[in-house]
Amino acid sequence: MTAEIISGKEIAAKKRLELAKEVEKLKAQGITPGLAVILVGDNHASKTYVRNKQKACHELGMYSLLVELPEEVSEEELLKKIDELNNDPVIHGILVQLPLPKHIDEKKVIDTISPTKDVDGFHPVNIGKMMTGENGFLPCTPFGIIVMLEDTGISVAGKHAVVVGRSNIVGKPVGQLLLNRHATVTYCHSKTENLKHYTQTADILVVAVGIANFIKADHIKEGAVVIDVGMNRNEAGKLCGDVDFEEVSKKAGYITPVPNGVGPMTITMLMYNTVKAAAESINR
Numbered sequence: 001m002t003a004e005i006i007s008g009k010e011i012a013a014k015k016r017l018e019l020a021k022e023v024e025k026l027k028a029q030g031i032t033p034g035l036a037v038i039l040v041g042d043n044h045a046s047k048t049y050v051r052n053k054q055k056a057c058h059e060l061g062m063y064s065l066l067v068e069l070p071e072e073v074s075e076e077e078l079l080k081k082i083d084e085l086n087n088d089p090v091i092h093g094i095l096v097q098l099p100l101p102k103h104i105d106e107k108k109v110i111d112t113i114s115p116t117k118d119v120d121g122f123h124p125v126n127i128g129k130m131m132t133g134e135n136g137f138l139p140c141t142p143f144g145i146i147v148m149l150e151d152t153g154i155s156v157a158g159k160h161a162v163v164v165g166r167s168n169i170v171g172k173p174v175g176q177l178l179l180n181r182h183a184t185v186t187y188c189h190s191k192t193e194n195l196k197h198y199t200q201t202a203d204i205l206v207v208a209v210g211i212a213n214f215i216k217a218d219h220i221k222e223g224a225v226v227i228d229v230g231m232n233r234n235e236a237g238k239l240c241g242d243v244d245f246e247e248v249s250k251k252a253g254y255i256t257p258v259p260n261g262v263g264p265m266t267i268t269m270l271m272y273n274t275v276k277a278a279a280e281s282i283n284r
């Protein structure tokens, strides 16, 4: 079997066309969705992601504000800036690009963002809402994975979904979102014994471990849906995922590539959440 490629790039482009129309409608009502991105320090990768977020805003006709703070900024100053943005009516969404320097408590920072502007979906209020299935903001990468599955016509209900990785940003929430859609979910992680025992029974396998080419063909079941959230550099410095695409794509039913798989969906769902925040601000 040769897997069908799920192109996040193509699905993201289609979703952005739909979003552009929503932005137009909001603008006709006098509201321009506005996103504030806070970048602390000069991490090269973070700068690229932030630039791409700004570009996406501009392409959709949204307002984007970049707040650049030096690596040495104090936690207090950062929290003060967030508070200012919480009270700024032209800003509907706020995100602090991660990772943050070691001297800043990430949890405190996330907790300071107003849940109504938390377009990353990382605030405990939004995480709680996700768990109970209430209306809130869903974290962008897990949300993007669900949209990719839906767009490809892959049904989740009743399927065995195995998530390898348990980060707060990807692993835990993607398992919850799959559970909310009636999958039977198994979480695996670095302490899991006999990983293959679980991955080989997965109808849907989501991998977010941060180890290049970690998942091999013998980890998966013939015809499985394989979602690769990894973003690593191989020995040659080439971008690659957590899944050995070369061999796994010969056995899987569907597979996401790296690049152009899950990655482009992350920024698209961020735009979606910002438009949603702007629309919901009308009724407050």
Ligand SMILES: Nc1nc2c(c(=O)[nH]1)N[C@@H](CN(C=O)c1ccc(C(=O)N[C@@H](CCC(=O)O)C(=O)O)cc1)CN2
Pocket (backbone or CB within 6 Å): 049, 095, 096, 097, 098, 099, 120, 140, 141, 231, 239, 258, 259, 260, 261, 262, 263, 264, 265, 266, 267
């Ligand atoms: N506040 C946040 N910080 C971080 C998040 C996040 O969702 N919110 N996620 C990641 C970084 N990230 C967005 O911020 C992100 C990473 C990768 C991509 C992407 O499109 N990747 C491309 C490849 C890019 C390349 O060539 O290097 C792909 O997979 O095709 C988008 C967003 C950590 N921080």
